[in-house]
Amino acid sequence: MTLDFSVVGSYSQLLFTGLLWTILITALAGSISVLLGIVIATTTLYGSSVASLPVRGIIFLFMGTPLLLQLYLLYYGLSQVGVMLPAFWTGVIGLGLHYAAYNADIFRASLQAVDPGQTEAARSLGFGRGATRRYFIVPQAILTALPQVGNNSIILLKDTAVLSVLGISELVLDAQRAISETYRPFEFYFTAALLYYVVNLAMEFLLSIAGRKAEEIR
């Protein structure tokens, strides 16, 4: 059996739709992971130990077990407790939670890395503790964290492929649909890989621009 990439052409519409879903899932899950990551980092660092201990435990669990296992737990577990969520949102939330744990770790380190002189300066200018954090510390930490958080977003893009296992329509599942009609797995998976690579390069490019902007602001 030889390779024949010409069959891919007639499924370009399907693959393109899949790619758009992949990008949408990346954007949604990425946003959850960043926002939740900041919330987790600030509560573990500034909150009372009553709140921070369980949160730290949960982060440990998220970082110590595979994404696929967490997705399965959410997928089967939610319906067990009577929460009926469409598979799409289960996947987006699962992916977002997983990377929120990784981002929280980065944000926590960045918050701690902000020069204590910044806090002293803001406090002596009369800003309260909350205002100091909100207007001075957190924004600076976000700039420091940007390159690593961006890196995590690229890893997240590639992990959206795992959602195909839950039957969520994205690039891999759409490729599988085309394969089930044509029996040409190599051609379609290869094309899918190529599309991921292109999006990956585009993200790397955008992040390098954002990184340079962040350097300028700092």
Next chain:
Amino acid sequence: MDFQLIGRILPYIAEASLLTTSLTICSLVIGLIVATIVAIGRFSRVTPIRWLATAYVSIMRGTPLLVQLFIVFFGGPQLGLELTPFVAGVLTMGFNIGAYMSEGIKGAIIAVEKGQSEASRSLGFGRFDTMRLFILPQAAALMIRSLGVNTVILSKSTALVSTIGVVELTYSAQRFVTSTYKPFEVFAVAGAAYIAIVAVISLIVRGVEHFFDAGRRAKA
């Protein structure tokens, strides 16, 4: 929590953990070999080899592991490459993690290369001997941590091999869930098994780091 169920599935989960462990170890061995070759390739004087090594790292890191796995396992037979799920999984994960690990090795080599390389070259050692006798042994201590992090990542990505039918931890857990409808109990046990594996890897990495530190202090 159904503790009786946990007790009943425990032996099966333990057995599946062994398979997850052997997937990790086999992929790690392949990964280390690939990583060393690719890292050295990135310092080659032959430009095409340098390009090839850089392209390899970029492509392996730029595409999802799951898709790579599917290309090898489902697409392989089209090229006459029929592999068992275990072999396909180990090969794909090894070549994938090798790209990530080569970055850590490259960084460590850069960190020691400069003066050491000049000194050994001026003593008359060839480029290959310089790399083998001076650069790599010193770089080894510096790359342990990043190799360790990648091994932890690798042990967790073995879960993806469940999608091509290897009954490792995740697949085994999923099968129990579909037969018992007790996702929390089953996945808690499987999750604990993964955390135990990750903990053991971290301990080993710390031990190796300690070993290198002790070696350095003894020499100094």
